[in-house]
Amino acid sequence: MEALVFAVLMAGGILLIAVYLVMGSQLDPVQARLQQIAVRPRSLEELELQRPLSERLLKPIISGISRLIARFYPANTVRGLALKLKRAGMETTSTEFFLGVKGFAALVGAIAVSSIANLITADVTLTILGAVGGLFLGFMAPDYYLTSKASGRGNGILAQLPDALDLLTISVEAGLGFDAALVKVQEKMKGPLTEEFKRASQEQRVGKSRQEALRGISERVEVKELQSFISAIIQADQLGVSMSKVLRIQSEQLRMERRQRAEEKAARAPILIMLPTVGCIFPSLFIVILAPAALSALSSCGSF
Numbered sequence: 001m002e003a004l005v006f007a008v009l010m011a012g013g014i015l016l017i018a019v020y021l022v023m024g025s026q027l028d029p030v031q032a033r034l035q036q037i038a039v040r041p042r043s044l045e046e047l048e049l050q051r052p053l054s055e056r057l058l059k060p061i062i063s064g065i066s067r068l069i070a071r072f073y074p075a076n077t078v079r080g081l082a083l084k085l086k087r088a089g090m091e092t093t094s095t096e097f098f099l100g101v102k103g104f105a106a107l108v109g110a111i112a113v114s115s116i117a118n119l120i121t122a123d124v125t126l127t128i129l130g131a132v133g134g135l136f137l138g139f140m141a142p143d144y145y146l147t148s149k150a151s152g153r154g155n156g157i158l159a160q161l162p163d164a165l166d167l168l169t170i171s172v173e174a175g176l177g178f179d180a181a182l183v184k185v186q187e188k189m190k191g192p193l194t195e196e197f198k199r200a201s202q203e204q205r206v207g208k209s210r211q212e213a214l215r216g217i218s219e220r221v222e223v224k225e226l227q228s229f230i231s232a233i234i235q236a237d238q239l240g241v242s243m244s245k246v247l248r249i250q251s252e253q254l255r256m257e258r259r260q261r262a263e264e265k266a267a268r269a270p271i272l273i274m275l276p277t278v279g280c281i282f283p284s285l286f287i288v289i290l291a292p293a294a295l296s297a298l299s300s301c302g303s304f
Contacts, residue, residue: 069099086220088150089192102142109138153192154223160193161226162254169247178233178243179204196221210237225254 082095090098113134118127164185171181182201186194200213208216214230221227229250236246 069103073099083219084146084150087153087222088146089153089195090146090149098142098146102139105141106135106139109134109136109141113137150222154221156191157193157196157221158223158225160189160191161223161229162251162258164189164193164197165229165247165251165254169244169251172244172247178237179210193226225257229254 078095078099081098085091085093085095085098110131111134114127114131117123117130121127167185167188168181171184172178176184179201182197186198186201196217200217203213203216204210211234214234218227218230232246232250233243235241236243
């Protein structure tokens with residue numbers, strides 16, 4: 001009896017091992033992928049179908065629209081758009097592609113608004129007006145997004161600048177050079193400002209001077225405090241002034257400006273709080289207080 005149980009257990013164990021080996025060989029995705037590639041060649045159609053739907057469908061449409069719009073778009077506006085893309089941190093996006101996105105958004109907006117107007121009113125005139133309005137809104141929506149993103153990036157840089165400048169000042173006063181202090185700031189902090197510092201350091205490694213790299217930051221970032229700081233650094237570098245003293249003065253000035261901005265926001269807070277108070281709370285109070293008197297007056301007038 002014991003021998004029979006032992007034999008059954010051995011047979012079950014061998015069977016489990018065999019099943020595990022077979023399933024393991026079948027479920028190995030790397031081996032299955034390699035065998036699939038080795039067995040049959042890939043055609044251009046299959047390779048094309050492996051690309052995402054957005055690249056296969058939307059990208060050609062946007063490219064065609066961008067070529068059409070670029071013929072009629074002013075050159076000065078295109079240069080301004082390239083500068084806005086830089087300030088929004090979207091330098092990898094070309095102006096032609098962004099123009100195509102604007103045109104595609106305009107078409108989508110026109111179709112959407114005109115369809116909604118037609119469903120609601122079934123009036124041809126309102127449908128045409130809705131198409132025109134949707135075309136305008138869709139064409140301007142990417143610009144609003146770009147402006148909002150550039151503004152948010154500038155606010156993030158402004159909020160990060162005093163702390164980064166303090167760390168930069170401490171590093172220089174500790175004996176590091178200005179370029180080494182910039183590297184130290186990149187190691188200790190993360191954000192849009194450190195990305196700009198990192199790009200300036202990379203540009204210096206490929207042959208640009210410190211002044212050219214810092215001026216590039218001023219062109220890409222529309223923050224007056226950062227631009228004045230970079231101007232002070234460039235002047236100190238040209239005149240041979242002590243960098244630690246300049247950094248200390250700039251750090252104290254930025255701290256004072258940040259405190260002033262906080263005080264200004266605190267001074268505006270009561271006015272901003274008053275608007276919802278007047279618009280939401282006072283009407284409710286008037287209803288609670290005056291409604292019984294109004295009902296009493298109406299009932300007394302009705303009794304006469």
